[in-house]
Amino acid sequence: MSFREEHELHKRRFGRNVGVALVLVSFIVIVFGLTVVKVTRGDYEPENASIQRDQ
């Protein structure tokens, strides 16, 4: 029996790691997407920014 033979346990761990990785990548995509949406809509502009632009 080789030491390299994959146990069912390793498959479970691998699946779990892939799952966590996908969740983290999705979180990054969501935060990035929300940031783009909020910045382009001007949600984070200071309150007097539009007044300054008009002047």
Place this chain on the structure above:
Amino acid sequence: MSDASIHTQASHGEAEFGDYFALLKPRVMSLVVFTAAVGLLAAPGSVHPFVAFCAILFIAVGGGASGALNMWYDADIDRLMKRTQGRPIPAGKVTEGEALAVGVALSGFSVVMLGLAANWVAAGLLAFTIFFYAVIYTMWLKRWTPQNIVIGGAAGAFPPMIGWAVVTGGISIESVLMFTLTFMWTPPHFWALCLFMKSDYKDAGVPMLHVTHGRRVTRNHILVYTLLLAVVAIGMAFTGVGGPIYLTTAVILNGLFVAGAISIWRRDEKISEADGYKRERAFFALSLLYLFLHFGAILAEATLAPYGIGGW
């Protein structure tokens, strides 16, 4: 300890990713997603589609987190009930501590993210929903009063209100009525299930109405709550989220639902047992369709309104 014993022990205790996902009660999450989406789409005004997507995702995660907290606290009775023995904790796949950690972490995450993505009114409602389900229902009411389902049903009724608050930043009569629809629907839905899922709750010592007050009283309660539900459901047709499509749907479904409740009320245990609780099972199946079609009709009204078809 030999290598063999290490392997055996580890393979039993090692959870898969799906086991952690199962802690979030995916089937309940699907109802949360649907009703929250309807609340969001029916609300006056609009949000960016990506913000709407994220908001519904965070509401679903918050609902899932409260499910994980419920599984953590109820692990002892889940081991006793046939219906819940396959859940990750009683099955030995996830430890109680892990479930608690998942529940607490996702609760905080979902509330903060919903606040940042949408607004803090919606986030506050989500936080209250998690608190209501995990503390008021799971820790307090469920094992204390036979009215557990009635009051606890509020937790499952909040998502359309949260969806509405994502767009409007507040609460209104329409969102409260959408809450009331699910709130009033929950007791007859669950009590019908209890009538044909006999022994489970009794074995676990959960004071469900049919265990403490008997089946006759449960049948009476189903009828009373169904009649009250019909008033709320049809009354909602005349608010801002209603219209001809909703009114037609509500009249037909409530007619069928009340007829089903009367039929359950008129039966006794002998007749029900003889036909394997046929009417009770049919009523339970109809209850699922009932909620789906009511919210579907609200969605149809909102979607068709710009074309001059939906709404009054």
